[in-house]
Amino acid sequence: MTKVNCLNPISNLGLDRLNDNYEMTEDFAEADVALVRSASMHDMDLPDSLMAVARAGAGVNNIPLDKCAEKGVVVFNTPGANANGVKELVLCGMLLASRDIIGGNQWVADNKADENINKTMEKAKKNFAGNELKGKKLGVIGLGAIGRLVANIGVSMGMEVYGTDPYLSVEGALSIKRTVHIVKTREEIFKECDFITVHTPLVDDTKEMINKDTMAMMKDGVVILNFARDLLVCDDDMAEALKSGKVKKYVTDFPNAKTANMEGVIATPHLGASTEESEDNCAIMAVDQIMDFVENGNIVNSVNYPAATLGVCDKAGRVTICHKNEPSMISQLTSAVASEGVNVADMVDKSRGDFAYAIMDLDHETSEALVEKLNAVDGVIKVRVVK
Numbered sequence: 158m159t160k161v162n163c164l165n166p167i168s169n170l171g172l173d174r175l176n177d178n179y180e181m182t183e184d185f186a187e188a189d190v191a192l193v194r195s196a197s198m199h200d201m202d203l204p205d206s207l208m209a210v211a212r213a214g215a216g217v218n219n220i221p222l223d224k225c226a227e228k229g230v231v232v233f234n235t236p237g238a239n240a241n242g243v244k245e246l247v248l249c250g251m252l253l254a255s256r257d258i259i260g261g262n263q264w265v266a267d268n269k270a271d272e273n274i275n276k277t278m279e280k281a282k283k284n285f286a287g288n289e290l291k292g293k294k295l296g297v298i299g300l301g302a303i304g305r306l307v308a309n310i311g312v313s314m315g316m317e318v319y320g321t322d323p324y325l326s327v328e329g330a331l332s333i334k335r336t337v338h339i340v341k342t343r344e345e346i347f348k349e350c351d352f353i354t355v356h357t358p359l360v361d362d363t364k365e366m367i368n369k370d371t372m373a374m375m376k377d378g379v380v381i382l383n384f385a386r387d388l389l390v391c392d393d394d395m396a397e398a399l400k401s402g403k404v405k406k407y408v409t410d411f412p413n414a415k416t417a418n419m420e421g422v423i424a425t426p427h428l429g430a431s432t433e434e435s436e437d438n439c440a441i442m443a444v445d446q447i448m449d450f451v452e453n454g455n456i457v458n459s460v461n462y463p464a465a466t467l468g469v470c471d472k473a474g475r476v477t478i479c480h481k482n483e484p485s486m487i488s489q490l491t492s493a494v495a496s497e498g499v500n501v502a503d504m505v506d507k508s509r510g511d512f513a514y515a516i517m518d519l520d521h522e523t524s525e526a527l528v529e530k531l532n533a534v535d536g537v538i539k540v541r542v543v544k
């Protein structure tokens with residue numbers, strides 16, 4: 158029985174896919190797998206039983222990826238599953254920054270007792286006039302699943318769209334409308350665009366990428382949108398830029414004590430993926446990936462181990478090995494199998510940074526003696542018998 162612990166509420170559409178071989182536990186300390194949304198795992202002790210964590214969402218800055226990898230805990234995320242929800246809120250953010258919908262709505266609330274509101278509004282409305290998106294330049298930094306959808310919706314709105322991403326895949330590039338200008342550097346976007354939206358993970362290279370130096374390159378009155386993570390923007394520099402009018406509006410889904418109090422900020426409380434559809438999609442994808450891992454040892458969409466799959470096992474045995482990415486590991490693993498007189502029927506071994514993962518299909522059931530021999534190989538982190 159595989160014990161599943163949810164660190165945050167996860168949609169039942171996902172949880173209902175777990176069959177009788179799984180049971181829910183309230184206790185993380187006895188979990189075999191954990192499902193998480195935004196709960197921070199950085200200070201949590203990882204139990205020895207834990208083999209996988211699935212993040213129902215894209216961002217994984219709440220999970221200690223290296224600590225997990227070192228313990229042979231494979232961390233998954235669900236790229237793309239909530240991308241449409243986030244894209245729609247980014248579009249909403251652009252519209253809120255262009256038209257004073259918030260001010261106009263407040264005016265109606267403040268004047269709801271006025272019996273002639275249908276007439277007085279005609280005078281008041283000049284205070285809430287704005288601009289259209291059509292014809293404006295939109296810059297998208299990060300062309301992952303969300304950034305690509307944002308770029309394409311920008312084109313549909315009649316905007317001239319620029320995008321940049323050093324890791325853009327061929328498949329990703331093919332899904333972007335051909336009128337999007339793909340540029341090599343963020344600087345080109347900083348200099349060119351009226352709206353700049355960030356869709357990158359939070360890593361050393363992207364931390365505070367929107368700061369006084371990069372904002373100095375931008376057009377006066379630029380709108381900046383952040384539906385990714387708050388630390389991508391330097392708050393103190395943003396305060397200055399809003400005060401001087403360099404930045405017209407900062408639209409953020411990640412307010413904090415500073416930005417929530419800044420004039421010129423339009424903030425929502427991390428609502429990008431908070432749609433029924435996105436929550437269902439993320440839960441389904443997270444659970445499916447976990448079940449494929451538990452039942453077959455396959456890894457799809459991990460963020461700390463490489464992708465590695467051998468499909469469903471039709472051989473007598475299957476064993477998986479989390480190991481360090483070091484020379485001669487494969488020969489040592491196959492020698493250990495050979496020394497037990499077992500034939501390797503199929504095998505995959507993939508690496509990612511300091512870590513690697515092997516799946517071996519065997520012509521015999523996996524014996525305890527073989528597991529012991531594999532565990533004894535220097536550099537092996539975790540051996541798991543799938544069959």
Ligand code: MLT
Binds near residue numbers: 194214216431
């Ligand atoms: C994400 O990174 O995909 C979002 O933060 C998801 C969420 O709201 O949990």
